[in-house]
Amino acid sequence: MLGGIWGIITTIVVGLVLGVIGRMLAKGDQKIPMWLTIVVGIVAAFVGNWLAGVFGVRDTDGIDWIRHAFQVVAAIVGVIAAAAIWTKVKGGRGRVRT
Template identity: 75%
Template sequence: MLGGIWGIITAIVVGLILGVIGRLLAPGDQKIPLWLTIVVGVIAAFIGNWLAGVVGVEDTPGIDWWRHAFQVGAAVLGVLAAAAVYPKVAGGRSASRT
């Protein structure tokens, strides 16, 4: 039970970090709420891990720089996509409320 809770907490923390990095690296102003930034980051982590597996670099000696690069790239693309779609889905509401 405790392992499952830590897994969820870890996913949220990693999602937050990847989402924030994605927002920092994405061009323009992204008007998306914090919760969506976290969701994009969590999804980017899974996509980055999958891409690293496809390419064959998911498990390397030391730090898996390629896997992290794929995760950050997915986060940037995810933030850009979310910033393009969210205002339309939110119905013109301000995204400053998180």
């Protein structure tokens, strides 16, 4: 039970870190809420892991820099896409709380 809780907490923290990195590196103004940033980061972690597996670099000796690069690129693309979709859904109206 405790391992499952730590897994969820770890996933949220990794999602937050990847989402924030994606927001920092993405061009333009991303007016999306923090919860969406975390969701994008979590999805980016899974997409990056999948891509690393496809290219055969998921598990390497030492730090898996290539896998992390895939995750960051996925986070950047995800933040840009989420910001575009969020703006269309919200119509650019209202204040977004982050």
